[in-house]
Each structure stands twice: as structure tokens, then as C-alpha cells.
Amino acid sequence: MPDQPFPPEGATPGAGPVGAAGVAATEVAAPEHRPPAAPGGSPSAGPADGSATAPERARSLWSDAWRDLRRNPVFIVSSLIILFLLVIALWPSAIASGNPLECDLAKAQQGAGPGHPFGYDGQGCDVYTRTVHGARTSVTVGVCATLGVALLGSVLGALAGFFGGLWDALLSRITDIFFAIPVVLGGLVLLSVVTSNSVWPVIGFIVLLGWPQISRIARGAVITAQQNDYVQAARALGASHSRVLLRHIAPNAVAPVIVVATIALGTYIALEATLSYLGVGLKPPSVSWGIDISAASPYVRNAPHALLWPSGALAITVLAFIMLGDAVRDALDPKLR
DSSP: OOOOOOOOTTOOTTOSHHHHHHHHHHHHHHHHHSOOBOTTSSBOSSOTTSOOOOOOOOOOHHHHHHHHHHTOHHHHHHHHHHHHHHHHHHOGGGTOOSOTTOBOGGGTTOOOBTTBTTOBOTTSBBHHHHHHHHHHHHHHHHHHHHHHHHHHHHHHHHHHHHHOHHHHHHHHHHHHHHHTSOHHHHHHHHGGGOOOOSSHHHHHHHHHHHHHHHHHHHHHHHHHHTTSHHHHHHHHTTOOHHHIIIIIIHHHHHHHHHHHHHHHHHHHHHHHHHHHHTTSSSOTTSOOHHHHHHHHGGGTTTOHHHHHHHHHHHHHHHHHHHHHHHHHHHHHOGGGO
16 A cells, blocks of 8 residues: 655645535534624523523522421411411401400300300400400510520520530539429419519510520530531631631521520410419419410309310410421421431
């Protein structure tokens, strides 16, 4: 076979008829694969048919949790119940125009009638009106006590878990002391000397004995969060203690606190009703479900409706907040994904 001569320097290989045709075809076809020019003259990043979609947003724990909550029927049902409770707590006269303190002994223990669907209690008071107005007291105690417990417990627990050492040991022993106090017995002792009819002594008592639980949760969450690499990197870069705690640790340790506080809110409402039932919580003329349950107990055989409606409202409220807390826990727990 004769030796084929090398192509001249600078010549394109395959410059024969076939090679030239291939190069020409490539040069002609190339513009078809180029992205179309943008209005400003630069090529567009997407295809010509406009089928490109926007880049997916960065996903986070909170966005994933909100997406899961919207698809959870338990969260939807409990949220609707709580929203209704908030509405009647803020504007009770919107659905109950009567006066909860207006009673008529001539109608005592009567059943349901026109304009009075829940009947009357042992003092002749409208059970429907008192049940609706009692929601304000229960919701106020639950929300304010939960906020106070979450704030106090989170701050003390976060500081103990972040600094450790003597501060952690001291706070842990104080927490153990408060855990050893029975809640109901402590309420009987501390609130029996209070003569005020407002909700603030009850809220203060709940905060006083409720913060250790949140403190333990916050302490454990902070200890776990500060072992992450980004926290160590922030410290290596010279970030201050306050910046590390508030900017890097707190946002990643707040989820367990929110879950526990949401579930505890319903428990605090039940605790207020229990203390009012025992006579050391709210006192007449305050309107409370616990007071109504206590007043209707002696007449449970003759007028069971006076006990049924405030007890049912209390049970539904506590159940709604517990269901909400369970749904939030399932959404914020990465292990369940």
C-alpha cells in the first residue's frame, strides 16, 4: 500500500470531499443548537421553546415542616378549632349577646329553651352564655402562661447548655427542686393566700412551676446544636458568644421548644380549670369553665346539662391543642421523614 502523504501544515484533516462536506454540515448545524439571543443580546440560559423552569428554591426544615402541616388533616382540624376559640375569646358577644353574670333563680336547673340552647345552671344563669365567655379566660391563661414558661425556660436552659460548668450544675439542681413540687399541691398552698380575682396570679403560678420542663428541653437542644460543624467554624472565625448563640444555635434549637410548648398549652388550660374547680384558682364573679364545672357538680343528677357543656368545651379545647402539638412534632422531627 503506498504511503499517504501527510497533509500540509495548517491544513484541516479530512479536507477532501467527504471531510469538507462534514465540516460544512457542522458549521451549518451548529447555529441550530445555540441558545437564542436574549433581548439584551446575550444568549438565554433556557431552550428556545421556553420550557425551562425556575430553579428550585432552597429547602429548609421550616419550609418542609409547613408543607407537611398543610397536608396533615390533624393539623387542619385542630387549627380550625383553635381559630374558632380565639375568635370567641376575643369577641364573645358576637355569638352570645347575653350577660354571663345575669341570673334568674326562677329558671334554675331548667333545660334548653328558645334562645337558651344549653339551659340554665343551679343559679339560673344561662349556660350557653357562660360557656362562650369562659373561653376568654381559658385561652388567656393558656397563651400567657405558655409564653412566660417558654421565654423563661428557654433563656435559662440555653444559657446552661451553652456555658455549662458551674452555671449548668446550679441550674440543674434548681430544676430538680422545682420538679419535686407537686403542681396541684403547690397551687393549693400558694394560691390559697391570693385574694385577687384576676388571671395573673394563676398565670404567675403556672410560669413558676412550669419553666423547668422547657428548660430541660432547651438545654439538651443547645448542647446538641453547638456540636455541629458550622458552630465550631463560627467560633474559629472569632464570633462572639452572643452571636454564636443567637445566630447559629438558637434557630436550630428552637424546634423542640415549640413542640413542647404547644402541647403544654392545653395542659395549662386544664390546670387552670382544675385549680378553679378546687376553689384556689379563679373565683366568682370571674367566668371560667372550672368555676362552672365546680358549681354544676352538686346538681349533676337534676341538671346534667350544666356540667356537660363547660366540661365538653374544656375537653375539646385541650384536645385541639394536644393534636396541634402532635402535628407540629411530626413535622419538625427529621427522623420521621
